Amino acid sequence: MLRIVASASRPSSVSLLSVAHRRNLSSTSARQADITLTVDGKEVTVPQGSALIQACEAAGSPIPRFCYHDRLAIAGNCRMCLVEVARSPKPVASCAAPAMPGAVVFTNTPLVHEAREGVMEFLLSNHPLDCPICDQGGECDLQDQSIRYGSDRTRFHEIAGKRAVSNKDLGPIVKTSMNRCIQCTRCVRFANEVAGVEDLGTTGRGNDLQIGMYVEKMMDSELSGNVIDLCPVGALTSKPYAMQARPWELKTTESVDVLDALGSNIRVDSRGVQVMRVQPRTNDNVNEEWISDKTRYAYDGLRFQRLTTPLIKGPDNRFVTASWPDALAAIAAGLNQTGAKGNEIKAIAGHLADTETLVVLKDLINRLGSDNLASDLEGKYGNAPPVHGIDVRSNYSFNSTIAGVESADAILLVGTNPRHEAAVLNSRIRKSWLHTDLVVGMVGTRADTTYGFEHLGEDAKALEKFLSGKVKGEFAERWAQAKRPLIMVGSSMAEHADGEAVFGMLARYVAATGERIVREDWNGFNVLQRVASRPALYETGFVPSRAATSTTPKFIFLLNADEVDPASIPADAFVVYQGHHGDRGAALADVCLPGCAYTEKSSTWVNTEGRSQLGRAAVPPPGAAREDWKIVRALSEVLGVDLPYEDLVGVRDRMWAISPSLVRWDGLEGTSLEVAKAGLGSLMSNFYQTDVVSRASVTMAQCTRAFVTREKTSLEGLGKEPLQAHA
Amino acid sequence: MSFSKAFSPALREIRILCSQTGAASAGTRQFITSKYPAIKQHNPDLPVLIREASGTPARVFARFEMGVEKHVELDNLSAKDVESKVVTLLGS
Numbered sequence: 067m068l069r070i071v072a073s074a075s076r077p078s079s080v081s082l083l084s085v086a087h088r089r090n091l092s093s094t095s096a097r098q099a100d101i102t103l104t105v106d107g108k109e110v111t112v113p114q115g116s117a118l119i120q121a122c123e124a125a126g127s128p129i130p131r132f133c134y135h136d137r138l139a140i141a142g143n144c145r146m147c148l149v150e151v152a153r154s155p156k157p158v159a160s161c162a163a164p165a166m167p168g169a170v171v172f173t174n175t176p177l178v179h180e181a182r183e184g185v186m187e188f189l190l191s192n193h194p195l196d197c198p199i200c201d202q203g204g205e206c207d208l209q210d211q212s213i214r215y216g217s218d219r220t221r222f223h224e225i226a227g228k229r230a231v232s233n234k235d236l237g238p239i240v241k242t243s244m245n246r247c248i249q250c251t252r253c254v255r256f257a258n259e260v261a262g263v264e265d266l267g268t269t270g271r272g273n274d275l276q277i278g279m280y281v282e283k284m285m286d287s288e289l290s291g292n293v294i295d296l297c298p299v300g301a302l303t304s305k306p307y308a309m310q311a312r313p314w315e316l317k318t319t320e321s322v323d324v325l326d327a328l329g330s331n332i333r334v335d336s337r338g339v340q341v342m343r344v345q346p347r348t349n350d351n352v353n354e355e356w357i358s359d360k361t362r363y364a365y366d367g368l369r370f371q372r373l374t375t376p377l378i379k380g381p382d383n384r385f386v387t388a389s390w391p392d393a394l395a396a397i398a399a400g401l402n403q404t405g406a407k408g409n410e411i412k413a414i415a416g417h418l419a420d421t422e423t424l425v426v427l428k429d430l431i432n433r434l435g436s437d438n439l440a441s442d443l444e445g446k447y448g449n450a451p452p453v454h455g456i457d458v459r460s461n462y463s464f465n466s467t468i469a470g471v472e473s474a475d476a477i478l479l480v481g482t483n484p485r486h487e488a489a490v491l492n493s494r495i496r497k498s499w500l501h502t503d504l505v506v507g508m509v510g511t512r513a514d515t516t517y518g519f520e521h522l523g524e525d526a527k528a529l530e531k532f533l534s535g536k537v538k539g540e541f542a543e544r545w546a547q548a549k550r551p552l553i554m555v556g557s558s559m560a561e562h563a564d565g566e567a568v569f570g571m572l573a574r575y576v577a578a579t580g581e582r583i584v585r586e587d588w589n590g591f592n593v594l595q596r597v598a599s600r601p602a603l604y605e606t607g608f609v610p611s612r613a614a615t616s617t618t619p620k621f622i623f624l625l626n627a628d629e630v631d632p633a634s635i636p637a638d639a640f641v642v643y644q645g646h647h648g649d650r651g652a653a654l655a656d657v658c659l660p661g662c663a664y665t666e667k668s669s670t671w672v673n674t675e676g677r678s679q680l681g682r683a684a685v686p687p688p689g690a691a692r693e694d695w696k697i698v699r700a701l702s703e704v705l706g707v708d709l710p711y712e713d714l715v716g717v718r719d720r721m722w723a724i725s726p727s728l729v730r731w732d733g734l735e736g737t738s739l740e741v742a743k744a745g746l747g748s749l750m751s752n753f754y755q756t757d758v759v760s761r762a763s764v765t766m767a768q769c770t771r772a773f774v775t776r777e778k779t780s781l782e783g784l785g786k787e788p789l790q791a792h793a
Numbered sequence: 794m795s796f797s798k799a800f801s802p803a804l805r806e807i808r809i810l811c812s813q814t815g816a817a818s819a820g821t822r823q824f825i826t827s828k829y830p831a832i833k834q835h836n837p838d839l840p841v842l843i844r845e846a847s848g849t850p851a852r853v854f855a856r857f858e859m860g861v862e863k864h865v866e867l868d869n870l871s872a873k874d875v876e877s878k879v880v881t882l883l884g885s
């Protein structure tokens with residue numbers, strides 16, 4: 067079944083699963099047998115249902131195109147892809163024609179050339195001659211193809227002049243220059259199919275066709291930047307990058323994004339020491355070809371508010387620049403002076419900490435005798451071991467894999483809004499929702515997703531009600547029959563008072579359903595992380611021990627930790643901040659050490675699936691900033707702690723000893739069924755407090771203390787401190 | 794030392810590395826399935842990291858106070874041998 071974009075408008079405020087029982091020609095059919103045809107005298111075999119253009123590509127004959135895009139529906143309106151097919155009276159648009167068995171296709175005949183030249187002449191007749199001031203120059207499909215098919219003189223003698231179209235205001239990201247538009251409608255199809263912005267469309271017809279939002283309105287989407295890449299001409303260009311650089315001046319570096327936990331593959335374009343722009347890189351397993359606007363446009367933040375030299379806070383509470391040896395000596399002196407021992411030495415890792423540094427810092431802190439390895443989870447949750455535990459990878463990872471989302475037939479969102487936490491993943495859900503009969507249910511704050519969903523309630527009670535089968539409705543019905551049900555728990559559940567209850571509830575539900583949700587070929591229990599460093603934190607065991615939770619720290623090392631609650635830092639503690647921006651964390655520090663941002667270092671990042679990927683340095687770090695793991699390594703020397711590695715290879719060997727998957731870049735290591743089950747088992751084990759009601763119960767709290775954590779409780783305690791038991 | 798009581802507090806972390814499917818790790822996987830719940834029951838706060846990667850040699854690491862780490866190789870051992878190796882490692 068297929069929901070046609072126009073009729074399956076997303077019900078954002080009403081809970082309904084609008085389903086249009088209609089089919090459309092472009093629906094992806096199941097893969098069928100292969101067929102063979104001849105292209106330019108070469109035999110090729112392609113799956114049945116492929117477009118002719120794909121067959122030509124496979125035969126190694128490139129076809130010029132404007133409107134065709136392999137991830138969007140077929141429009142067939144630019145006519146640039148014409149080819150000659152034997153026994154066909156006219157040239158055929160290869161993107162819109164299916165590949166037929168036995169067809170004989172020519173892509174390089176005089177007829178084809180003449181046809182394409184004709185199309186090009188029409189396109190150029192109304193195209194402004196502003197290439198020298200157009201941002202697309204150098205990467206413009208029209209420019210490139212006109213070199214081959216364009217004519218060198220014009221036959222255009224219209225008295226009224228060229229077609230003129232007013233520019234549209236699509237918001238702070240997309241700059242429009244609509245005179246240049248060739249009406250390929252890629253942007254319209256992207257907005258409607260992928261981004262879910264159904265009010266970008268076309269008005270008028272023929273020569274008056276215009277692209278726009280129908281009314282004056284911004285394009286309100288977190289994926290809007292992708293239309294800039296899709297636009298084959300310079301009609302949609304990037305506002306922040308406008309007139310900044312030409313593509314041939316840029317050095318490109320393949321890297322990984324760290325602004326959410328998806329690990330989108332990106333290409334960082336830099337000129338000299340500056341990052342000029344960030345573009346997506348295709349990776350079908352992760353981000354396909356899209357990136358979110360945050361990934362694309364946060365880079366200008368890399369130029370401002372940077373820490374460029376070590377800083378030491380003087381007696382008057384002002385920072386004084388210092389040399390590296392002085393700063394490291396000041397830290398050693400600070401550690402001595404506070405007399406911090408054992409767990410009083412605390413490290414807090416923030417959102418943008420890379421894996422290498424986490425490993426080195428953990429080794430350092432452990433060797434100083436401490437297990438106080440906290441993170442900046444919301445509230446106090448970072449100071450305690452996370453509720454989902456870290457023993458088994460599948461307890462905190464996206465086990466179905468990002469691509470696997472498309473094979474799910476029912477999705478239950480628990481405490482997450484994927485549109486904000488992982489925008490590109492959200493577009494996969496929308497894609498699947500459009501093309502299959504996927505149903506989505508949600509427990510949590512109602513949000514504007516880009517697909518229809520049934521809202522089951524806001525809190526843990528609603529979840530409990532749903533899981534116990536007391537909810538009636540279409541979603542519940544379909545969920546019960548789903549072959550590949552998928553539960554997606556937001557990582558914020560680990561920062562919520564009901565987190566433990568929710569994880570316990572779900573684990574028991576998964577176990578009770580036997581083979582339905584977790585089995586050999588399908589693991590439908592997923593935690594969607596939203597912060598780049600967290601999967602690596604958990605993978606390397608960077609979590610505090612229970613004993614450390616209650617220790618008051620005297621020495622605190624903030625590694626990129628900018629989200630810490632200042633109130634949680636004792637006034638007399640000695641604080642070190644290592645990171646790249648002078649933000650909240652640096653303000654709290656006694657000594658600041660300047661590190662590298664993600665575009666300046668080659669480091670490993672683990673995404674929410676547990677996939678480790680290598681980011682690469684595109685530009686050098688500013689000023690005296692150094693690579694992060696080296697800073698920690700240098701500090702260990704000053705503190706007299708011996709770490710058994712001296713170079714990056716050594717650190718990576720150490721990572722291999724911690725978890726081999728960390729250094730298997732780009733690969734994905736799953737969790738075996740037995741281990742995944744053991745992991746779920748440990749979530750359920752806290753039997754006494756796994757639902758909201760009993761968690762609020764003082765008696766149950768005492769039971770947990772007595773039976774689970776094996777703490778001694780006196781009988782008196784039961785009656786005397788009822789309020790503190792669950793404060 | 795056995796798995797039916799709490800380990801010494803000097804033990805801070807256990808890390809078990811093995812392959813999800815490899816035959817050489819079969820004993821280790823069996824050890825995990827049979828002993829992990831007991832270990833967790835008696836040491837609820839001890840991190841027992843199970844890190845799988847295809848084809849990786851089975852090993853167990855134990856981290857004690859002050860970051861001292863020791864490990865033993867478990868490749869090609871039966872579940873029983875794994876158990877005794879782990880016991881000696883943790884006791885050391």
Ligand code: SF4
Nearest residue numbers: 247248250251253297
């Ligand atoms: S704005 Fe660009 S992408 Fe959109 S229809 Fe025009 S040429 Fe195509």
Ligand code: FES
Nearest residue numbers: 133144145147161
């Ligand atoms: S690419 Fe085939 S008609 Fe546009």
